[in-house]
Amino acid sequence: MMFILAPSNLTNPAALEARSLPKQIFGRATMIFPKGLFARRVYWRMVFDYSLTRYLIALAPFPVAMVIWPHLALPISQAPLLMFLMVWIFESRLLSIPKNQRPALADDDEIGRVLDLLSVRGRALLTRIAADRGIEAGELHFVVEQSEMARVPPLTFVSVQHEADTPQLLDLSADEQERIEETLFEGELTEARLLRVNFAQSTFLRQVVLDPRTISAHARMMALARV
Numbered sequence: 001m002m003f004i005l006a007p008s009n010l011t012n013p014a015a016l017e018a019r020s021l022p023k024q025i026f027g028r029a030t031m032i033f034p035k036g037l038f039a040r041r042v043y044w045r046m047v048f049d050y051s052l053t054r055y056l057i058a059l060a061p062f063p064v065a066m067v068i069w070p071h072l073a074l075p076i077s078q079a080p081l082l083m084f085l086m087v088w089i090f091e092s093r094l095l096s097i098p099k100n101q102r103p104a105l106a107d108d109d110e111i112g113r114v115l116d117l118l119s120v121r122g123r124a125l126l127t128r129i130a131a132d133r134g135i136e137a138g139e140l141h142f143v144v145e146q147s148e149m150a151r152v153p154p155l156t157f158v159s160v161q162h163e164a165d166t167p168q169l170l171d172l173s174a175d176e177q178e179r180i181e182e183t184l185f186e187g188e189l190t191e192a193r194l195l196r197v198n199f200a201q202s203t204f205l206r207q208v209v210l211d212p213r214t215i216s217a218h219a220r221m222m223a224l225a226r227v
Helices: 041-049 051-059 061-068 070-077 080-094 099-105 108-133 174-183 191-201 217-224
Strands: 002-004 140-146 156-162 205-210
Touching: 002 041, 002 174, 041 051, 051 061, 051 080, 061 070, 061 080, 099 191, 108 140, 108 156, 108 174, 108 191, 108 205, 108 217, 140 191
Parallel strands: 002 156
Antiparallel strands: 140 156, 140 205
């Protein structure tokens, strides 16, 4: 499930303020609140990614057990080590892959093919965005960040970040977002395949960097002509 990080897509766009690039979301204290996604699966997948939600799910058997066996309620409530163990098993065994098993998920050829495809598509998208907007200075970063969870649908945040006077995440237009959604993950490059490679390397943030000064006049003319 892909979600494009753009200020206009959030109720709290200040969460996307960046001091340096690339801006990272997963694993940080930053919380983002999408606009109008309650009826979409991606919203609830994002809710599941917050640690509090996962802890509540992992600990759910304890209150259930207290209801079924009320005479055991006190000893169950006083078993913090058991609760900690339940959370640890849920997080490290059910929702993740042990680090010693990760390298076997993808060989060097697989990793190379996936990252090459990501680089080619990222550069193409950045070129079109830069040409359309007339951006001629400041590096552009096409950032693809995935949640570090296995055995659940992949969650991918995509953003275009600009190293201008003040680092920022571009507020992508509807057309730019549609282009990303239609061309980034298709054919050989899928979210699941990228996640497998990310697990193999224990690297979950990928970026493609483009210097707008390297964009040819032909590419800019193509963009202006909307070809």
